[in-house]
Amino acid sequence: MAAAAAQTNGSAIYGDWPGRYFHVDQVLDRPGPRTDPSFLAGDGVKKFLREECKILVIGAGGLGCEILSNLALLGFKDIHVIDMDTIDISNLNRQFLFRPKDVGQPKATVAAEFVMKRVPGVKVTPYFGKIQDKDDDYYMQFNLVICGLDSVEARRWMNATLVNLVDPENPESLKPLIDGGTEGFKGQARVILPTVSSCYECSLDMLNKPTAFPICTIANTPRLPEHCIEWASVLEWPRVWKDKKMDTDDPEHIGWLYNVAAARAKEFKIEGVTWSLTQGVVKNIIPAIASTNAIIAASCCNEAFKIATSSAAYLNNYFMLIGTDGVYSYTFEHERRPECPVCGGESVELSISRDWTVDRLIEMLVEKQDIQIKKPSLSTPTKQIYFQAPPQLEEATRPNLEKRVSELVPNGGEVTVTASSLPFSLSLRITFI
Amino acid sequence: MIKIWSMKKNEDAAAKKKPKTSAAQIRVQKDLTELDLPSTMKTNFPDATDLLNFTLTITPDEGMYKGGAFVFSFVINTNYPHDPPKVKCTQKIYHPNVDLEGNVCLNILREDWKPVLNLNSVMVGLQYLFLEPNADDPLNKEAAEDLRRDRDQFLANVRSSLKGGYVKGVSYDRVAVS
Ligand SMILES: [Zn+2]
Numbered sequence: 001m002a003a004a005a006a007q008t009n010g011s012a013i014y015g016d017w018p019g020r021y022f023h024v025d026q027v028l029d030r031p032g033p034r035t036d037p038s039f040l041a042g043d044g045v046k047k048f049l050r051e052e053c054k055i056l057v058i059g060a061g062g063l064g065c066e067i068l069s070n071l072a073l074l075g076f077k078d079i080h081v082i083d084m085d086t087i088d089i090s091n092l093n094r095q096f097l098f099r100p101k102d103v104g105q106p107k108a109t110v111a112a113e114f115v116m117k118r119v120p121g122v123k124v125t126p127y128f129g130k131i132q133d134k135d136d137d138y139y140m141q142f143n144l145v146i147c148g149l150d151s152v153e154a155r156r157w158m159n160a161t162l163v164n165l166v167d168p169e170n171p172e173s174l175k176p177l178i179d180g181g182t183e184g185f186k187g188q189a190r191v192i193l194p195t196v197s198s199c200y201e202c203s204l205d206m207l208n209k210p211t212a213f214p215i216c217t218i219a220n221t222p223r224l225p226e227h228c229i230e231w232a233s234v235l236e237w238p239r240v241w242k243d244k245k246m247d248t249d250d251p252e253h254i255g256w257l258y259n260v261a262a263a264r265a266k267e268f269k270i271e272g273v274t275w276s277l278t279q280g281v282v283k284n285i286i287p288a289i290a291s292t293n294a295i296i297a298a299s300c301c302n303e304a305f306k307i308a309t310s311s312a313a314y315l316n317n318y319f320m321l322i323g324t325d326g327v328y329s330y331t332f333e334h335e336r337r338p339e340c341p342v343c344g345g346e347s348v349e350l351s352i353s354r355d356w357t358v359d360r361l362i363e364m365l366v367e368k369q370d371i372q373i374k375k376p377s378l379s380t381p382t383k384q385i386y387f388q389a390p391p392q393l394e395e396a397t398r399p400n401l402e403k404r405v406s407e408l409v410p411n412g413g414e415v416t417v418t419a420s421s422l423p424f425s426l427s428l429r430i431t432f433i
Numbered sequence: 434m435i436k437i438w439s440m441k442k443n444e445d446a447a448a449k450k451k452p453k454t455s456a457a458q459i460r461v462q463k464d465l466t467e468l469d470l471p472s473t474m475k476t477n478f479p480d481a482t483d484l485l486n487f488t489l490t491i492t493p494d495e496g497m498y499k500g501g502a503f504v505f506s507f508v509i510n511t512n513y514p515h516d517p518p519k520v521k522c523t524q525k526i527y528h529p530n531v532d533l534e535g536n537v538c539l540n541i542l543r544e545d546w547k548p549v550l551n552l553n554s555v556m557v558g559l560q561y562l563f564l565e566p567n568a569d570d571p572l573n574k575e576a577a578e579d580l581r582r583d584r585d586q587f588l589a590n591v592r593s594s595l596k597g598g599y600v601k602g603v604s605y606d607r608v609a610v611s
Pocket of ligand 1: 198199200201202203336337340341342343344
């Protein structure tokens with residue numbers, strides 16, 4: 001590393017040496033037939049990639065380790081990574097940035113140190129914590145975001161945050177999101193251009209849902225070790241521990257479930273209940289195969305590189321890989337859903353008098369030609385304004401009808417309107433005159 | 434960087450930022466305010482400002498469970514509608530598809546849940562369990578066995594359980610509407 005640092009080829013970038021980027025530069029020095037017209041061949045694009053571009057990686061697990069090393073080797077120099085987990089011994093079989101001595105340490109920190117040590121000149125900034133800890137200003141600093149997560153909930157949050165970040169008056173606020181995911185031999189990589197192309201929420205109903213077994217099978221006719229484990233976690237835990245919350249990261253809780261499941265398995269002569277299967281079932285751990293992770297992470301990083309440099313056409317917008325029966329891959333454009341609760345729906349600016357009551361506003365929504373909503377229900381992000389149903393909530397919110405909108409909504413505030421005549425929702429931004 | 438901005442449609446330029454209301458929250462609002470419940474079902478919110486925790490009372494007006502009032506708790510998490518609502522019967526009732534802990538065997542609450550389903554579908558599904566109890570998906574094996582073997586005896590057991598009586602040594606909660 002010292003030798004590499006000393007040997008610079010006239011470039012100011014620390015850690016570079018002659019020929020370091022020889023191969024990558026083949027695609028950066030001259031445009032190809034389908035290169036975007038805005039492509040700045042040569043120094044322009046290299047300077048952006050290696051000195052200016054700031055990229056955020058969400059997740060430093062199976063996909064994250066691959067993504068971080070790929071990005072560093074592609075020439076990204078300013079990489080940030082967020083992960084809330086610490087390293088478990090079971091991660092070491094595929095999360096190759098970690099060693100036995102790292103067990104118990106934060107994944108983000110260890111991964112960052114490893115990549116920085118291995119790839120001279122790259123800066124990886126770790127954050128050990130939740131994506132939800134960070135605010136809009138934090139996410140605003142990046143040029144693009146890559147997600148390598150195994151949680152639907154975290155992805156939905158990240159997607160909604162980036163869609164919400166888009167400010168019509170600021171082109172910089174639109175951050176491409178590249179999302180990778182794997183399950184066994186299957187995987188997908190996709191490019192999401194928030195508010196421009198289909199978002200994660202648009203395709204929520206396409207997801208494979210985790211296998212759930214009918215509760216009566218679990219209760220009466222268990223045949224699989226998984227049935228015994230679900231019996232312990234879904235039926236026995238709440239029966240024995242009542243309202244005590246199960247913590248799937250607590251070894252004592254897993255141990256209890258394991259013992260209960262093992263006894264059940266013995267009773268029904270079922271083999272295969274183990275401690276790690278118990279943990280896998282209750283934490284809904286999806287089988288992760290290192291090579292599938294490698295394919296998907298590499299696809300994500302190729303797209304990040306192409307988007308950051310404009311050097312080649314990028315994925316539009318969904319790539320899926322199915323390796324369970326031979327190898328099948330399919331790339332298609334997933335369409336935006338107009339009724340998507342995150343990127344779809346309509347947003348309407350409304351200027352009304354400070355004196356208008358909620359009742360008057362509703363009357364206007366029902367009558368206004370271009371809106372025409374039957375029986376609208378209204379809320380702000382923090383409270384209900386008026387609900388048409390169910391009866392109890394209608395009664396509870398009815399006094400608000402007489403109140404002035406300006407008492408309930410701040411100037412410039414958001415009101416979410418739902419109604420059966422709307423496919424999803426309408427958002428109003430209310431200003432007072 | 435690619436120039437994405439020019440791909441944004443002009444009509445979007447007029448629209449301001451999207452609301453901060455979460456997708457789950459909007460979806461729950463939509464589901465609840467469009468509930469179209471028959472007079473046999475009623476929701477109750479212990480805290481009217483908390484839409485994620487409430488109960489549903491079902492009072493069947495026909496079938497073998499006529500005369501009972503059955504209360505189910507609903508808990509919705511922030512990953513709704515990817516995750517189904519968690520539904521439990523809050524009373525100890527004699528029913529082939531409900532166990533003594535209140536777990537309910539209804540396919541759309543677990544293995545057949547899809548985000549296109551909504552709270553109305555779940556509530557209608559629950560009500561159906563009281564009109565057509567199903568001996569093939571038992572959670573209360575005794576009750577299922579009784580239903581399969583002798584429908585009249587089963588009905589008599591239901592009647593006595595509604596009044597808070599014993600069925601085969603198990604005492605049930607009184608759920609009869611007076
Ligand atoms: Zn969307």
